[in-house]
Amino acid sequence: MKASRSALLPPCATCSVRQFGFCDALHGAGGEEAPIEVVGMSYEGRRANQILYEPGYDGPDVFVLCHGWAYQFRRLADGRRQILSLLLPGDLFSPRSVLADRLGFSVQALTEVRFTRMDRENVRRRVQSESRVLEALAGECADEMRGKDELLLNLGRRSAEERIAYLILRVMERFATRNVVREGRFPWPLRQQHIADFTGLTPVHVSRVMSEFRKAGIIELSKSVLTVLDEARLQAIGQLR
Amino acid sequence: MKASRSALLPPCATCSVRQFGFCDALHGAGGEEAPIEVVGMSYEGRRANQILYEPGYDGPDVFVLCHGWAYQFRRLADGRRQILSLLLPGDLFSPRSVLADRLGFSVQALTEVRFTRMDRENVRRRVQSESRVLEALAGECADEMRGKDELLLNLGRRSAEERIAYLILRVMERFATRNVVREGRFPWPLRQQHIADFTGLTPVHVSRVMSEFRKAGIIELSKSVLTVLDEARLQAIGQLR
DNA sequence: CGTTGCGTTGAGTACCATCAACTGGGGTGG
């Protein structure tokens, strides 16, 4: 059960998310053969709830999540916590990590995870030398920013029900692009504490709203699998009101 | 009083913010003389409250605010509005505009403003050819992201008083880096509606909190000039509690 | 079989929203 901490090479050759986002650009570039092998990577695993990155970290590397879920978060001195973004396989911890030495937030594993380290300087060189890699990084940046803009709107101007509906829809959407969502069913590893930290609510209130949704026949949740029974209704709640 | 709409060349030569951020990189680059003149710029003005950019816009240009204040915002279908970021002279409407064709938000003038358009393709070429420009753009991206992360924490996990104190401190800080803040006094063009849209509150509640601050001798506000009388207290409120 | 973590439920409360009336300054027109 204990995840490996030894420095292995990542199994990019057989990776199921390699065709997405930034990884795709790094691998697919025309010039050299297997260009990503050059950059001194390592591959590690961590168990659920472990901290993967802290603001104090100033190592020379950037990270890509390969397997599992994680999230960016910030904490106030008194412990209140806000999740800034969910990370799924194929995501950089942040595209910012390529550009800047330090991130301003922490990253924590939601499930058991595996991730790859790459040398930042190597990646930066490729960003400058290959326009395709620059494009990909730019796209990642734009996506992260757009996601945070939406989350700002969510937190600032929406009710509890709207926020939670939004989160459910967002997660479902991200799964739909990478995995397959069958009949509204998809994995749901989020505890109510996570939902609370994402939506700016308390776990108790999250419980009440989720119960409402369940009683209204909108969702069903069992063993970390969520079923959206009435997507139209959820969208009506999540996009406006 | 009516701002000019004709296409003039920007007065970068005499601009007071030219030495900051992205403008600095564009101008100061080693190679060519006056490199920024190449890129087919124009210079325009708008009056307060005018919309400067809408999500539907898909022109071939990027914008830099040269004078005055503006803000990024998003709106829900029912009119609720969230300000995402304040823009001060020298800021790109968003660094994202260099990377992506469209922004996901609107930009509105807070005061009377003047701004410069530049051709996106030209700017992108310079980003790829001059590492200094790439660095500058990366820095702008990182700053915008960090600002939004903080705002997320603010909206999700802080009380009304904390949010407003945070806003005041942020504005003061940004002024301190560009202008001079004398004895805690600096320009304050924000209406309470703007403060509300920034903090996710209602104007009525903003009024109450600001009144509290005033009665407690923390701030003073007169004729669009804010005086922070007790910065220590404001920081104690704005950073934790 | 006790423990631990997570979720649920109830009761009471605080914070902030809503609605509404009112104030005061600045601009405009008569």
Add this chain to the structure above:
DNA sequence: CCACCCCAGTTGATGGTACTCAACGCAACG
């Protein structure tokens, strides 16, 4: 010059959403 309006802000009354505190159920696990 004054009457008027409009906008921004203030203040009071009331109510609802979401928080806090607390008890309890339940499943997983050692």
